[in-house]
Amino acid sequence: MKELKEKIILEGSVLSDTVLKVDSFLNHQIDADLMKLVGEEFARQFQDAGITKILTIESSGIAPSFMAGLTLGVPVVFARKRKSLTLNKQLYVANVHSFTKKETNEICVSKDFLSADDRILIIDDFLANGQAVLGLMDIIAEAGASSVGVGIVIEKGFQDGGRMLRDKGIRVESLAIVQSLENGKVTFREEEQD
Amino acid sequence: MKELKEKIILEGSVLSDTVLKVDSFLNHQIDADLMKLVGEEFARQFQDAGITKILTIESSGIAPSFMAGLTLGVPVVFARKRKSLTLNKQLYVANVHSFTKKETNEICVSKDFLSADDRILIIDDFLANGQAVLGLMDIIAEAGASSVGVGIVIEKGFQDGGRMLRDKGIRVESLAIVQSLENGKVTFREEEQD
Numbered sequence: 001m002k003e004l005k006e007k008i009i010l011e012g013s014v015l016s017d018t019v020l021k022v023d024s025f026l027n028h029q030i031d032a033d034l035m036k037l038v039g040e041e042f043a044r045q046f047q048d049a050g051i052t053k054i055l056t057i058e059s060s061g062i063a064p065s066f067m068a069g070l071t072l073g074v075p076v077v078f079a080r081k082r083k084s085l086t087l088n089k090q091l092y093v094a095n096v097h098s099f100t101k102k103e104t105n106e107i108c109v110s111k112d113f114l115s116a117d118d119r120i121l122i123i124d125d126f127l128a129n130g131q132a133v134l135g136l137m138d139i140i141a142e143a144g145a146s147s148v149g150v151g152i153v154i155e156k157g158f159q160d161g162g163r164m165l166r167d168k169g170i171r172v173e174s175l176a177i178v179q180s181l182e183n184g185k186v187t188f189r190e191e192e193q194d
Numbered sequence: 195m196k197e198l199k200e201k202i203i204l205e206g207s208v209l210s211d212t213v214l215k216v217d218s219f220l221n222h223q224i225d226a227d228l229m230k231l232v233g234e235e236f237a238r239q240f241q242d243a244g245i246t247k248i249l250t251i252e253s254s255g256i257a258p259s260f261m262a263g264l265t266l267g268v269p270v271v272f273a274r275k276r277k278s279l280t281l282n283k284q285l286y287v288a289n290v291h292s293f294t295k296k297e298t299n300e301i302c303v304s305k306d307f308l309s310a311d312d313r314i315l316i317i318d319d320f321l322a323n324g325q326a327v328l329g330l331m332d333i334i335a336e337a338g339a340s341s342v343g344v345g346i347v348i349e350k351g352f353q354d355g356g357r358m359l360r361d362k363g364i365r366v367e368s369l370a371i372v373q374s375l376e377n378g379k380v381t382f383r384e385e386e387q388d
């Protein structure tokens with residue numbers, strides 16, 4: 001997606017060969033106009049998938065998910081992150097390991113908001129190792145619901161999450177795939193659609 | 195706001211005389227159509243205030259803030275919640291005490307995203323004791339920026355945050371003011387505009 005890639009080039013900050021900071025429009029400050037385009041693009045790509053609900057994780061996934069939900073006319077559920085296990089029969093729970101932060105968090109979704117009839121689009125801000133998506137998939141499976149695919153704002157193409165998910169047959173649509181952050185420079189994977 | 199009050203009556207769950215659960219459209223699942231109306235209503239009420247930025251707190255404030263920001267054509271910044279103090283000169287930090295959870299959290303905003311020129315609208319999902327708004331006001335003051343007022347989705351009119359803020363001369367616009375949750379029933383304060 002052209003507007004997104006231009007924004008990444010303009011405002012993204014390459015902190016290391018693996019860390020891209022996009023706090024100015026996605027992870028802390030939200031560029032509302034850009035996130036509207038992002039959400040609408042997810043809606044366009046998955047418009048024929050019969051989606052009944054969007055599932056994301058707080059907090060950075062909420063703005064693009066909201067806009068996709070608004071466009072598709074479906075509700076958005078954001079999974080909550082939790083540090084510690086509190087046993088609660090009303091929740092679907094999954095563990096998500098962050099290789100960056102070297103910690104495992106629980107994510108949880110109330111059983112009230114996912115049902116076996118749901119056809120769910122997962123949306124998240126970043127895809128690196130794919131652990132967050134796997135956690136959301138676990139929750140969807142627990143609910144007996146179906147996943148129709150995954151919409152990602154920025155995929156780190158040099159990490160293995162995207163390949164791992166696609167190898168499982170999961171449809172993953174990333175609006176920007178960063179091929180490399182080497183030498184402080186963002187290089188996109190070029191075969192992806194704009 | 196009529197649509198919001200109807201949704202609260204229809205789906206809100208009164209857990210006690212002080213706790214109203216609205217997980218089905220605001221705090222966990224997001225009703226995108228309703229949050230669009232909510233955000234647009236904040237934008238309408240503050241359209242002449244010269245707003246340059248919207249400030250909220252993750253996570254439930256993000257959807258209505260995003261929609262207000264989109265309508266007003268300004269960016270949205272969401273303050274991050276943190277459990278522990280990590281000294282960081284790049285952050286504005288404030289403490290927010292939750293009487294409900296009996297804990298104090300830090301909220302923080304990067305210095306990159308607030309400046310002395312900013313005229314800021316605060317938006318939050320709930321107003322009870324007003325501690326979150328005071329924390330956001332502290333951060334705005336630290337940045338030397340101006341606050342033009344506060345937009346609240348649901349105010350608990352039986353707690354003292356709304357009066358405390360209005361007594362300070364702060365403009366507070368709440369789209370629904372709950373006067374009482376007694377006997378398991380939601381009663382709205384009726385003098386408020388619909």
